[in-house]
Amino acid sequence: MGPASCGVYGCPAGVCEAVGRWGTVPLDQLAAPASRVARAGVVINHGQAYVAEILATLLTSTPECAALWAPEGRVLREGELLRDADLADALERLGRDGDKPFYEGDIAAAVCARLAEHGGYLQPADLAGYRALEREPARMAYRDREVLTNPPPSAGGILLAYALGLLDRVPSPPSLDAIVAAMAGAQAERTEPFMAGLAEAGFLERFLSAKLGATTHISVLDGEGCACSVTCTNGEGSGVVVPGTGIHVNNVMGEVDLNPFGFHRHPPGTRMPSMMAPSIVMREGEVELVLGSAGSNRIRSALLQTIVGVVDHELGVREAVEAPRVHFEDEVLYLEPGIDLQALRRREGGGLAPESVVPFRSRNLFFGGVQAVERRGERLAGAGDPRRGGVAVLA
Numbered sequence: 001m002g003p004a005s006c007g008v009y010g011c012p013a014g015v016c017e018a019v020g021r022w023g024t025v026p027l028d029q030l031a032a033p034a035s036r037v038a039r040a041g042v043v044i045n046h047g048q049a050y051v052a053e054i055l056a057t058l059l060t061s062t063p064e065c066a067a068l069w070a071p072e073g074r075v076l077r078e079g080e081l082l083r084d085a086d087l088a089d090a091l092e093r094l095g096r097d098g099d100k101p102f103y104e105g106d107i108a109a110a111v112c113a114r115l116a117e118h119g120g121y122l123q124p125a126d127l128a129g130y131r132a133l134e135r136e137p138a139r140m141a142y143r144d145r146e147v148l149t150n151p152p153p154s155a156g157g158i159l160l161a162y163a164l165g166l167l168d169r170v171p172s173p174p175s176l177d178a179i180v181a182a183m184a185g186a187q188a189e190r191t192e193p194f195m196a197g198l199a200e201a202g203f204l205e206r207f208l209s210a211k212l213g214a215t216t217h218i219s220v221l222d223g224e225g226c227a228c229s230v231t232c233t234n235g236e237g238s239g240v241v242v243p244g245t246g247i248h249v250n251n252v253m254g255e256v257d258l259n260p261f262g263f264h265r266h267p268p269g270t271r272m273p274s275m276m277a278p279s280i281v282m283r284e285g286e287v288e289l290v291l292g293s294a295g296s297n298r299i300r301s302a303l304l305q306t307i308v309g310v311v312d313h314e315l316g317v318r319e320a321v322e323a324p325r326v327h328f329e330d331e332v333l334y335l336e337p338g339i340d341l342q343a344l345r346r347r348e349g350g351g352l353a354p355e356s357v358v359p360f361r362s363r364n365l366f367f368g369g370v371q372a373v374e375r376r377g378e379r380l381a382g383a384g385d386p387r388r389g390g391v392a393v394l395a
């Protein structure tokens with residue numbers, strides 16, 4: 001955490017680009033409800049209180065952050081009110097003036113000055129040079145579907161595509177052992193050459209052909225088949241709240257998951273990698289499933305198991321999202337209640353040692369937070385992940 005962990009933010013530019021290209025409601029009208037909520041306050045629910053408790057050290061690391069999250073000397077608890085008038089002003093400003101103030105105007109200047117004052121590296125030229133870029137999605141055939149997901153320089157989408165490609169080689173539905181093996185295979189590919197190659201032109205095609213032969217998510221699907229899958233992250237946040245702007249700056253430069261081989265090793269001007277993998281599953285040319293997740297390294301395992309649930313096990317979207325999950329990383333298998341460990345075949349070399357299995361006592365936000373909507377024929381359905389207080393709305 002802290003100023004040295006802060007990188008260029010992209011959300012204002014991404015929102016304005018999306019609204020400008022596809023929006024049907026003016027930006028000021030879209031921003032107004034969020035601004036009202038920030039000004040009036042939000043009652044902290046159980047899940048938010050749990051996260052605040054986990055991040056108490058970060059949320060009280062600076063006076064400005066503590067003033068928001070610990071106004072009485074301790075982090076806010078369930079049932080208490082979080083208000084942020086500066087954020088309300090910033091949202092109104094976004095709706096009125098667009099993203100320019102956040103990258104070239106007074107808000108950008110305030111952010112850079114605050115970070116520089118306390119040892120940060122973000123410069124005005126870094127913000128001024130940022131652009132929201134259009135990229136072709138990564139496409140992966142899976143069973144009789146086509147999965148579209150986040151392409152490089154994001155790492156999450158390509159690793160999800162690789163895991164699906166591995167599972168596509170085994171009969172449907174895949175066993176739990178096959179799913180864990182696909183997770184392990186994807187994790188093993190996250191090497192230094194892999195991370196370095198993400199920024200290279202054509203890396204996605206080369207990688208898949210050679211191998212196969214802070215965070216929130218919103219998924220939307222309308223009655224005409226128009227779909228949107230959006231993941232945004234602030235990491236855990238840096239703890240730096242810029243006075244007068246409402247901005248709690250991200251900590252992407254300090255995220256271990258995004259910097260697995262050491263901090264501040266990305267060349268200047270390089271887009272940071274990401275585990276975010278907003279995705280769409282197509283069936284016979286039509287959108288069937290729109291999904292994405294929070295959860296850092298667990299994003300791809302959460303999405304993998306949700307897709308397998310819908311496609312291979314023919315579960316409804318809510319059943320697939322709420323089903324028990326596993327996650328495999330660094331030779332450790334994490335599992336939720338309801339997973340039959342005996343279903344895992346013994347692995348070569350003696351199987352899973354007892355110390356390499358971490359069972360959870362209940363469903364947990366560790367395993368991601370999938371938000372998904374599904375269309376089957378004329379029926380629309382949605383699922384918000386209970387692990388992170390997700391909701392689904394049918395309008």
